[in-house]
Amino acid sequence: MAFTRATGKHRARSQMSRTSARAAGAATLTATGVIGTLAASPAFAGGAADAQAASHTGLTGAVALGDDLAGTVDDQADAQARAAAQERARAVAKAEAERRAEARAKEARAEEIRAAREAERKRLNTFQLPVAGSYVTTGYQSGGSLWSSGSHSGVDFRAASGTPVVSVGTGTVVEAGWGGSYGNNIVIRMHDGTYTQYGHLSSIGVSVGQSVTPGQQIGLSGATGNVTGPHLHFEARTSPDYGSDMDPVGYLRAHGVNL
Template sequence: MAFTRATGRHRRPSRFVRTSANAAGMATLAATGVVAGIAAPAMAAPGADGVPELQDTGLRQAATLNEDIADRIGAQADAQYSAAEQAAAEQQAEEEARQQAAEHAAEMKKKAEEAKRKAAAEAAKKKAAAKKAAEARVAAEREAEEARASEVVDTRASRTAERPAAGSYVLPVAGSYVSTQYQASGGAWSSGSHTGVDFHASTGTSVRAVGAGTIVEAGWGGAYGNNVVIKMNDGTYTQYGHLDSISVSVGQSVAPGEQIGLAGNTGNSFGAHLHFEARTSPEYGSDINPVAYLRSHGVNI
């Protein structure tokens, strides 16, 4: 870095100016008699031509010495001034660098705090959204559970309302009618006649227990296909044949009107229907008139 020095600061006059000034000073001193007093002894001796010779009194040497000292002092002052200016400039540069560093650090801190604030706000937003979604999910699950519970209650109430009293009897297929009478003759039956009655029913129609009793057979029954046999509470037996599916098991107690299976076309059958028998024992051949049996228990058929 180049340093400039202001005009007139620590600048000494040139040697020519100083010499002239010294000469002028000498003349002044001579006019006042000071120089004459000092040099008087040296001017007493005349020269060869009769003119007094000036001898060196030491004043000129002193003046020259003073000039050299003044030059060195001036050079030192100039060097010190330059060093001071350089030090001041360096200090100012360091101060500006520190200030810039401080401003940069403050700006970075501000940006970091702003980024942290935004991240916290985003995290809080996501947390709130997740909480809201969880609450909505819990509410939906609660509503679904309440709906299922209500449906179960309604179903149970409906079944209770539809189910007849424990001692009463019902048709095995609600609202149906007899399509083939008891003891009808024909080659379709191994005994030569029909041992039960057929109720009109399409595949999948609900088949019900005609009265209260206990399941003693539930499964494949040969010519009867899928069949169920119930020992009724009065000691008689009822049989339900050609079922598409069975929904009860042996040993299970059933109430009047309770579903025991679905009508179908299994076994020796020529179309979907329900074969219904009433018996005095679980054995084949102990059949009685199913229509008369149901009527005796108050069923309108």
């Protein structure tokens, strides 16, 4: 009687399939440490040799390469961190240098302002004689018939006709022209609110509203008005009007003028 092999699911596996299965099983045993245990026995000495040989395959090299790459990445990260820290330090140093430079510039500007104010204060408070190198020939409140009020309302400075007459300080001209018995005269409002008058001029060199500085020429001395000879009549006043006079010598001395 002839027998036939059943077909389909009852067919035995091929030699190739059995080999693949054994390989898969070996891989599983290796993963669980079984092969490592068996390799220690004499019966599996050959397997141990095979495992040792496997340690020199590309897998070990790949692990070493991965370690090198990780080290390189760490080195680059450290270098970048150091560079960032150095950049921050440079930025902080630059900001500090700029702050100090700005502070120095601010202080320099403040010093310039203080110096300018001091110079202006000195200029405003600088007074001098109305006629350079001159002296008083007739004192304040001297009596006599020469003055309608009975006394001298100012002082007379010796000055030949045509001698330059200057402003004794900083101020603004409020009167410039004929002044009756004063002849050609100039009245200046000084920076401190007082007034000075210059009389008997032969000529006037300024106009009303003009600003003048200490020592600036404002006219020439003469003998116009009620006089007996050329000289400069000088008054210090509390207002621009006649009758508000004060001691001209004391006024000039109070402003640092020696006479």
